[in-house]
Amino acid sequence: MSYYSILEVTPTTDVWVADYIGPANKIVAKYGGKYLARTSTHERVEGQGKEPALRIIIEWPTRQAAIDFMNDAEYAPHLKARTEGSISRHHLVAAKDDLA
Template sequence: MSTYYSVLEVTPTTDAWVADYIGPANKLVAQYGGKYLARTDSHERLEGEGENPALRIIIEWPSREAAVNFMNDPEYVPHLKARTAGSVSHHALVEAKDDLA
């Protein structure tokens, strides 16, 4: 099984969802074996153009299945809906491998 990384860019458009999101998300990420590597507004663009998101978040997962199961967990779904409704969010799931090696 390969390690996977969730790479998120999140810019809240309202903070109404944030307080109710953090606790359940933390619990469920841990429940699925995930580990936050970064959750920060301390980042800079080194290449390319465009607006920087308010937050960059990186979560390490033990497998693709763990990440997908987290995203689909019925306990998480209402928090996901609140986050996506109250922010501009982009989420990529990246396998920890080097296809160019």
């Protein structure tokens, strides 16, 4: 079953961004992930709260692929840089409809 990473990222500094993109792209691909969206173009159509600067959606072939990506030793320094240089939330969502 596919899973989706839904990330909300608001950089607090941009010093990490240039060194993050290339390696993250490579490691996402290593685990079969595919970026569906990486954009600051988003709008709220319901609810309230502070908007993140970026919304990122990654499709994974399995839950384990997403977990393996997050635990990859090569990704660890980039994850550390992102979490220290931003306010980030990362949700993993199963591609299923529990209400059908």
